[in-house]
Amino acid sequence: MKWITARRRHPLAGYVVVILALVVFGVGYTFLAPTADRAEAQQDQAAPERSDGKIDLAQGKEIFAQSCASCHGKNAEGKRVGDTDVPSLIGVGGAAVDFQVSTGRMPSMNADKQMPRKYPAFTQDEIDDLVAFYEDEFGDDGPKVPEEDLVPATAPERNQFPSDHEGEKAFEKAKEEYDEAFASYTSNSDTEAGMKLYLTNCAHCHSWSGAGGALTDGRWAPELHEASPRQLYEAMLTGPGAMPVFNDATVSAEDKQNIIAYVNDLQEEPDAGGPFALGRVGQVAEGFIGWTIGISLIVACAIWITAKQRSHD
């Protein structure tokens, strides 16, 4: 107590209290608040595991009826919800369905807003069922999900497998298979072509680092840090949101492969310049750090050394 009494009138005491309070609230909040990951993981465990690879149209129909039809309509014809015209799904193709659902953008919570990437609400098996049901019911003339032996799907994640030792093994095997498939997919890709295509067609919106950027009219281009090869391929095929369609006539399958290899390079590239990469945002973040940390620390040093001098005068 004496220690506090002696110091509580110190000029910096107020700041110390505020900083402590912020730290307590910040740390407390991160522990207590349900994060998206945790919530999704709970949901995910409830889903039944099924890995026989068989397509179950009934399951797909059920998912469609429960999670899609309320906004897109029973016959996928689209309708008006609130102030927004929800688009029809006729002709968008299985690739679009797979892209929107596997990136967690659909089912959407708010039809008025652009949806961010989220942890998907369904397992890939369930999404496959949904896509099969969609193509069966509403026609398959739109772009299709690329075959798995052509474009590697999504990298497996640990929590898709049981948490026991067997699950660990199965996960490692799946991971190995995926890495092999990806290596063989990108083995003959051309870095220069990929870079040029990326910088000419993609970087306008998604930025040089794949960090995304602002678009007109309140929309934005999402970051590509987590996009899987299949999702990248499907996005180019279907042009979700404000993105233009790059079908196989515009950007050939081979060029798509080059772009995917380049994006993957960007995703995996370590930061050579130091552990703090500032989110690869670029010059704005650098200037911000230069002022808030660089010059502020130097001025703090100046205050310190002149204050020392003063007390000896």
Added chain:
Amino acid sequence: MNANEPPKALRGVGNFIDDRFHLAKMGEKNLRKVFPTHWSFMLGEIALYSFIILLLSGVFLTLWFDPSMEHVTYDGSYQRLNGVGMSRAYESTLHLTFDVRGGLFMRQVHHWAALIFVASLVFHMLRVFFTGAFRKPREINWVIGATIFMLATIEGLFGYSLPDDLPSGMGLRILQGVMMSLPLVGTYVSMFLFGGEFPGDLIIPRLYSLHILVIPAVLLALIAAHFMILWHQKHTQYPGAKETEKKNIGAPMFPAFAVKAGGFFFFTFAIIAGLAAFVQINPIHLFGPFSPTSISAGTQPDWYMGFLEGSLRIFPNWFDVNIAGYAIPTAVLVPGLGIMGLVFTGPMVWPFIEAWITGDRRPHNVADRPRNAPTRTGLGVAAITFYGVLWLAGSNDILSHTFSISLYTTTYIFRVAVLVGPVLAFIIAKRICLGLQRRDRETLEHGYESGTIQQLPSGEFIEVHKESSENMVHVLQSKKPLPRIDVDATDENGVESPAKRSIMGRLREGLAHWYTKDNVSFDGVRPNSGHHLHHDGFEDAAEEHDRSETVRTP
């Protein structure tokens, strides 16, 4: 032997030199030169030290960097870009980054030091501005400083353009666009700089010789001049009991100030090196080489060019006109060249404008406290706000993306803020200054609030005021009545002075009135004398007194 006497051998050499060059006399004078100690007087030193770091790290970079736009195919230890076509400049930068020991570190030191250099120049200029240290006799040194700031910005832009990575080329493209917006001569200027169409293959060698030779040499000369003038005119200082217009109080150059300044160099160096070691800056290997067909979201100039980017982004194209088939792109001309001119030349002419308005031609060696020059302080804060809004507008896409605000909304917000913000900032800053002046007068007259509460015999509680120290009284009394020209004086025959009748005379009179009208007078305030005066009545009387001071009889 006397303990204070140097050894004989040293004495001999010393006497030999001293007999010929009279070094002892010069050393005596200059080593004892006094430097006032306040942290805000160290800001210019940050600029000096980061400039030294820039020179040293820059020399290291020139040993490997090859400013050539010759087309080559990369074949080096950075696997990802193997087989990619690029310019020799970009390739040698990659080589410097990945194959030269310490190369990446030195590149990052150079870049961080550049950001810190310009930031410290701005910080230093603001200190000089707000304390009125640019006034006579220091106007020339202020103009030199403002020129250093301008050259540093241009130097930074050229350095940014050298590695020939994606943002380099985009920065040059904007530079070229601004040049082309010049009526009549724009295309010629562009062709002259680039030696043909954009980008050509000459621009990087040309920028290189400017960046490493011409501009640093001019900067070095200006910094030397800045320093010599400072040495000759002596430093300004804040008011105090002993600090006067005639006498400088502080630490002697040797040993106290030299040790402190030397130590401060290493602080500056440590922080720049720390940033360079831990925080990635300008990762050119991720950007990829420049090609005129490529462009990327989220690419900005370095921070000191941000205000230009911002003014280009928010200025509307409503005023673009065509004259006889020739376009006058005001949407580029005004924000690109107009705003740049305002930011660079505004500070240079300000000392002369202020002297003209106030008619104050006296030399000033004691710095103003910013509150005692409320209009100047208000103008300074307004200028910071104007610059700051433009600067923020330059990052509007990043702000929009990071904080999920619509991009269009940010543009409209900044368009309004750049006009309204400075006005509000001026009014608020000036009111705060005047409030502080009132409090100063209160403190001067009543002493300071001691925090001790006393109960009077009548039961009333009062806070005991204690007498301010002698030094505090001097600080508070340093507030002089604002200098004021008297253009409406009449001569002995009752005729107005000619200066008043001209348009400029009237303008000057109006400006002088605006510049000095709001000010709390300290006239007749005796230090530590007013314990028992009743507050409210006193305030009113003082307000009356102010008005009779400043409003002139017609």
